[in-house]
Amino acid sequence: MSSGVAEPQNAWAKGRSRVWLYFSHVFTILEMEVWKLRKDPSELIMRGIQPALWLLVFGQAFSRFRVLPSGNVSYKAFLTPGILAQSVTFISIFYGISIIWERDMGLLQKVATTPIRKSALALGKMLSASVRSLGQAIIIILLALILGIHMNFGVGAVAGVLLMVILGGAFFSGLSMVIAAIVRTRERMMGIGQLITMPLFFSSNALYPMSVMPVWLKVIATINPMSYLVDGLRGLLIATPDAHFGLDVLVLVAAGLVVLGLNTVLYPRILSG
Amino acid sequence: MSEVTVRVSHVSKRFGDVHAVRDVSFEVSAGECFGLLGPNGAGKSTTLKMLTTLLRSDEGEIEIAGRALAKEPTRIRECIGYVPQMLSVDGNLTGYENLLIFAKLYGLRRREREERIIEILEMTGLEEAADRLVKTYSGGMIRKLEIGQAILHHPKVLFLDEPTVGLDPVARKGVWEHIERLQHEQNMTILLTTHYMEEAESLCTRIAIMSRGQIAALGTAAELREQMGNPDATMDDVFTHYAGKFDNQEGGMKSVFRSRRTAKRLG
Numbered sequence: 362m363s364s365g366v367a368e369p370q371n372a373w374a375k376g377r378s379r380v381w382l383y384f385s386h387v388f389t390i391l392e393m394e395v396w397k398l399r400k401d402p403s404e405l406i407m408r409g410i411q412p413a414l415w416l417l418v419f420g421q422a423f424s425r426f427r428v429l430p431s432g433n434v435s436y437k438a439f440l441t442p443g444i445l446a447q448s449v450t451f452i453s454i455f456y457g458i459s460i461i462w463e464r465d466m467g468l469l470q471k472v473a474t475t476p477i478r479k480s481a482l483a484l485g486k487m488l489s490a491s492v493r494s495l496g497q498a499i500i501i502i503l504l505a506l507i508l509g510i511h512m513n514f515g516v517g518a519v520a521g522v523l524l525m526v527i528l529g530g531a532f533f534s535g536l537s538m539v540i541a542a543i544v545r546t547r548e549r550m551m552g553i554g555q556l557i558t559m560p561l562f563f564s565s566n567a568l569y570p571m572s573v574m575p576v577w578l579k580v581i582a583t584i585n586p587m588s589y590l591v592d593g594l595r596g597l598l599i600a601t602p603d604a605h606f607g608l609d610v611l612v613l614v615a616a617g618l619v620v621l622g623l624n625t626v627l628y629p630r631i632l633s634g
Numbered sequence: 635m636s637e638v639t640v641r642v643s644h645v646s647k648r649f650g651d652v653h654a655v656r657d658v659s660f661e662v663s664a665g666e667c668f669g670l671l672g673p674n675g676a677g678k679s680t681t682l683k684m685l686t687t688l689l690r691s692d693e694g695e696i697e698i699a700g701r702a703l704a705k706e707p708t709r710i711r712e713c714i715g716y717v718p719q720m721l722s723v724d725g726n727l728t729g730y731e732n733l734l735i736f737a738k739l740y741g742l743r744r745r746e747r748e749e750r751i752i753e754i755l756e757m758t759g760l761e762e763a764a765d766r767l768v769k770t771y772s773g774g775m776i777r778k779l780e781i782g783q784a785i786l787h788h789p790k791v792l793f794l795d796e797p798t799v800g801l802d803p804v805a806r807k808g809v810w811e812h813i814e815r816l817q818h819e820q821n822m823t824i825l826l827t828t829h830y831m832e833e834a835e836s837l838c839t840r841i842a843i844m845s846r847g848q849i850a851a852l853g854t855a856a857e858l859r860e861q862m863g864n865p866d867a868t869m870d871d872v873f874t875h876y877a878g879k880f881d882n883q884e885g886g887m888k889s890v891f892r893s894r895r896t897a898k899r900l901g
C-alpha cells in the first residue's frame with residue numbers, strides 16, 4: 362500500500378474521545394451546508410422577499426386600521442417577531458424535501474456508510490437548516506431597521522434572537538425530517554408541508570396576542586411550538602412584559618430533542634428508497 | 635489461501651412480496667476483485683446495501699474483516715468504502731470540498747487529510763479540476779471522484795455498485811483502468827456489481843452470477859464456461875445461460891426506471 366497507511370482502528374483509539382468525534386461529525390455536516398450557501402446565496406435572498414411583503418403590506422395596513430391590540434408598541438413592531446418566526450418555520454418545514462433529494466441522489470447513503478452516528482447526522486442536518494433560518498433573521502432585522510420599526514436592537518437582544526432562531530429552525534426542520542421519513546416522496550412531503558404551514562401560523566400568536574384569542578384557539582396556540590418561538594422573539598425585540606424567555610428556550614430545546622430522537626430511530630426508513 | 639475479508643452466509647432480504655435476495659452465500663479473499671453479475675433487479679444493489687450496513691438482512695450472517703456486521707456496524711463502517719449506484723457527490727461543492735467532507739467523516743486528522751486528498755487527486759487525475767464545482771465534471775470524472783472519496787481512509791474492502799453504468803465507452807475504460815490500478819498497485823479488496831459481462835470478465839478474479847435474488851453460478855470466468863460444458867462459450871452465452879436459470883423476466887419497470895435514471899444523471 363501507499364505511504365502513510367493509517368490503521369483506522371488505531372487512529373480512532375488514540376485518545377480521541379467519542380464525544381469530540383461526535384461533535385466534529387455534526388460540525389462537518391453543518392460545514393457542508395455553509396459552503397454551499399456561501400457559493401449560492403441567491404436562494405436565501407429570494408426567500409427574504411416574502412417576509413418583506415408581509416411587513417410592508419400587512420403590517421402597514423393593520424397598523425392603519427388599529428384593529429389588533431398590540432399594547433404600547435406599534436403593530437409593525439408587534440408583527441415583526443411574528444413574521445420572523447413565520448419565515449423560520451416555513452423555510453424549515455420544507456427541509457425534509459432536500460433530505461429526500463439527497464436520498465434519491467445517493468449522497469445520503471454514502472454518508473451513512475461512514476462512521477458517523479445516526480443522531481450526529483440528524484443533528485447536523487437540523488442545524489444546517491438553522492443556518493438558513495439565520496440568514497432570514499438577518500434579512501428581517503435589517504429590513505426592520507430600514508423601515509424604522511422601533512425595536513430593541515441591543516447586542517444581547519440580537520444574540521438572543523439568533524439563539525431562538527437556531528432552536529426554532531432546528532426543531533421545525535427536524536419535524537420536517539420526521540415527516541419525510543414517514544412519507545418518503547418529495548411530492549407527498551410538499552403536500553403535507555403546504556397543508557400544515559398555514560394552520561401552524563394562524564393558530565400561533567404571530568399575528569395577534571393570545572389575549573384576544575377565543576379559548577379553543579388559546580389551547581391550540583399553547584401546544585403550538587411556533588407560539589414559543591414568537592413569544593421568545595417578541596420578548597427580546599419589543600420587551601413584552603409577559604414574555605417567558607426561559608420557558609420558550611426550554612420548550613424548543615425539549616421539542617428539538619424529541620424530534621432528534623425520532624429521526625435517529627426513523628433513519629433506516631429514510632435511507633431505504 | 636489468503637485470508638477471507640468478506641464472508642456472506644445464507645443471507646436473505648424481502649421487500650413485502652419481493653424476495654430481493656434469497657439464501658446468498660459467498661466469500662471474498664483479501665486482494666481479490668469479486669464481481670456480482672446479473673440483470674437489473676437481480677438483487678445486486680440490495681446485497682451491497684446489506685454489506686455496507688445500509689439495510690438489515692432478514693436472515694443470515696455477514697462478516698467483514700473478521701467482525702460480525704450485526705454486532706459491530708460502526709466498527710465495520712470504519713473499514714469499508716462504498717460507492718452507491720446513484721450519484722453520491724454534491725454538485726454544488728468542488729471536488730476538493732467533496733473529498734474534505736468525507737476525510738472528516740472518516741475521522742482523518744488534519745495533516746493526514748491534506749496529504750491523502752492530494753494523493754487521491756493525483757491518483758484520479760483530478761488535480762486540475764479540484765477547485766471546480768462538481769456539477770461541471772463529466773460522468774467519468776464524477777465516478778473517479780466518488781471512488782476517491784470512498785478510499786480516503788484506506789478501507790479494507792471497497793464496494794462499487796455498477797461503477798460504469800451510464801458512462802460512454804471512453805469514460806468506462808478510464809474507470810476500468812482506475813479500478814485495475816487500485817487492485818494491482820494498492821492490492822485493494824474490491825467487491826463490485828455490474829450487468830456488463832465483459833466488465834466482470836476483464837476486472838474480476840471471480841464472478842458470481844445473480845438471478846432473481848439467488849446465486850446461479852460462481853467461479854472464475856474460465857470455470858463458469860467449463861461448468862456450462864462449453865469452454866469456447868462467449869461471456870454472453872455464459873451470462874444468458876445462468877441468468878435464465880431461475881426463469882428471469884428482467885427487472886421489471888421499476889428497476890429499468892431506476893437504472894435509466896441513474897444513467898441519465900451520470901451521463
Ligand SMILES: Nc1ncnc2c1ncn2[C@@H]1O[C@H](COP(=O)(O)OP(=O)(O)O)[C@@H](O)[C@H]1O
Pocket residue numbers: 633634649652653654672673674675676677678679680681885888889
Ligand atoms: N427499497 C425497496 N423497496 C421495495 N423493493 C425494492 C427496494 N429495493 C429493491 N427492491 C426490489 O428488489 C429487487 C432487487 O433490486 P436490486 O437489488 O436493486 O437489483 P439490482 O441492483 O440487481 O438491479 C427488485 O425487484 C427491486 O424492485
Ligand SMILES: [Mg+2]
Pocket residue numbers: 678679680719795796
Ligand atoms: Mg442495482
